[in-house]
Amino acid sequence: MTELYTLTATELASLYRSKQVSPVEVTKSIFQRIGIADQRVNAYITTTPDAALKKAQFVEDDMMRGIYKSPLQGIPIGIKDNYYTAGVRTTAGSKILSDFIPDTTATSVKKLECAGGITLGKLNMHEFGGGLTNTNPFHGRTNNPWNTKYIPGGSSGGSAVALAAGLATLTTGTDTFGSIRTPAAMCGVYGLKPTYGLVSSKGVAPLAWSLDHAGPMARSVSDLALMLQEMAGYDPEDPASIKAPIPDYTENLTKGMKGVKIGVPRFFMEGLDHDIELLFTNALKKLEELGAEVKEITISELSMAEFAGHVITTGEASTFHYEWLQSRLQDYAEDVRIYFQSGLVLNTPQYVRAQQARRKLTTAFKKAIEDVDVLVGPTVPITTPPFQENWVEQNLEITKRCMPFTAPATLTGTPSLSVPMGLDSNRLPAGMQLIGNHLAEKLLLQVGKAWESTNPLG
Structure with a gap:
């Protein structure tokens, strides 16, 4: 039997529509997995099981009434800890912000939540995004799940590890000089650094304003497309945000690369x-x-x-x-x-x-x-x-x-x-x-x- 925590968002969306599994079941499965495996890899700084299960029940009730908002509805998502989350500690992996609880939520997190996504908690990272190893003396180092003696890459190390270890279905990352792509490479997952300004950085603790990118991380390309579909778009509150048409990123995914x-x-x-x-x-x-x-x-x-x-x-x-x-x-x-x-x-x-x-x-x-x-x-x-x-x-x-x-x-x-x-x-x-x-x-x-x-x- 395939464990629910290993399934992609694309697979779960199909199972939800056919009512073979429920968001509550999936969310419980992932928190059980976190309880077993996260002590080995240390992907999370903060988890929010009560809020996540409450949201899962709300989403499940909607589905039972035939209300489907998007393919991300009911999908558990881990959030890198430099994205602001109202009422939930946001440390940016630092000692300085170890007790910081923002009263606002990052635009891209709001979009994922409005699409029905279920936030699981905040993921470990290299302090303030300033490195590629995810060795963190304040919140503990994050270990590569393929071999815990090895680095996972950073600064979005917790995001990549959570995916590779089955501790989240989707995760968010940020990339200023490689912080999505490096851990994606070292943990065997998929990470997209979008065009600068395509995804809002409003509510994301900055590293370098003119280089910071927010983006999706996942276990499949199809999942990246689903995430980007919700995360992309103009944000008037982000000075770097661009006005650009948002295509259907899931369209022609299987077109292949002949002639490319x-x-x-x-x-x-x-x-x-x-x-x-x-x-x-x-x-x-x-x-x-x-x-x-x-x-x-x-x-x-x-x-x-x-x-x-x-x-x-x-x-x-x-x-x-x-x-x-x-x-x-x-x-x-x-x-x-x-x-x-x-x-x-x-x-x-x-x-x-x-x-x-x-x-x-x-x-x-x-x-x-x-x-x-x-x-x-x-x-x-x-x-x-x-x-x-x-x-x-x-x-x-x-x-x-x-x-x-x-x-x-x-x-x-x-x-x-x-x-x-x-x-x-x-x-x-x-x-x-x-x-x-x-x-x-x-x-x-x-x-x-x-x-x-x-x-x-x-």
Whole structure:
């Protein structure tokens, strides 16, 4: 018998309509799973079982009366702990906000709840989004469910782990320099960083305003499409929100990728760990077998990504955290403190030059995408590493290694979808990212769905 906590939202929506299972049953199943497994992986900072079961009963009563709001109705969702949730503690993974209870709810969470989603609680994360390991000295480190001695990636580590361990059906994440895609890759799930401004960041604790993206994470591409359908849309209260038509993201998902032109930037083929290189080479062959036209291309401006990403992220983060960095410096985790403090010593010319490099990179991306439909590369160039005692140095080193691969899509504001690519020699997942033109989410999901059919994790 298939356990309810392992089912995707797409599968549950069908079962709900045929009245084979109920939202209350599913929600209870997931909380039972949390009770058993979360002590091993530490995905949650706060759970809200009473409120979740009350909402599940309300949704179930609606369904019994034939009221169906959306395919997300009755679907249990875990929320990253930097999304504000009214009346529920929101820590952003920090000591500073350990007792913060907001009186408002993030726009995208409201949308998911209005669609009938059931929020389960708040998920662990790298403090304030400032790292890629999810080692958190205040709320405990989050462990990779494939092997708990290994990191899950961050900063949305709790979100990816909850999916991989069956502790949520869907989760939300945020991505400033790779924080959705890195943990998705390392935990073998799917994560979408949408076009900048497509999903509202209103009510999400910022890391770097001009780079922050909110987005969906799931165990299938179909589920990402269902989530994005509800999360996307203009928000007048978010200065970065864009007015753009919202297509039906579930339409043509199974169209395949025959004739899709895929460009492989040579930059994304350099400096790869051996296992990643092998998996990516094999993935490119599979993409061709699926009907895609694959060719290598050159985008020399990608070399600017690490400089621009570091300067803009730390500069903007240190601005937001300026007062706390003066008054509560010792309340930051050491790795995040170092990272944010580095932004304090930047000067205006460095920040302006980083923004100029960003503009050059965006222009180069626009030009490259004229000749291809999608860009592809490994999500990150490294295999998932084990936790190290020198966790401060480890986070800084991993961030330095991964940022050149993940930062380009955030700097350019283009959508990027991380899909499982396969298992490395340690039997841990690795990821491949698909990058499209602005507002090309529908195409990325279509290509991702075709790739998912290859069952990359076996």
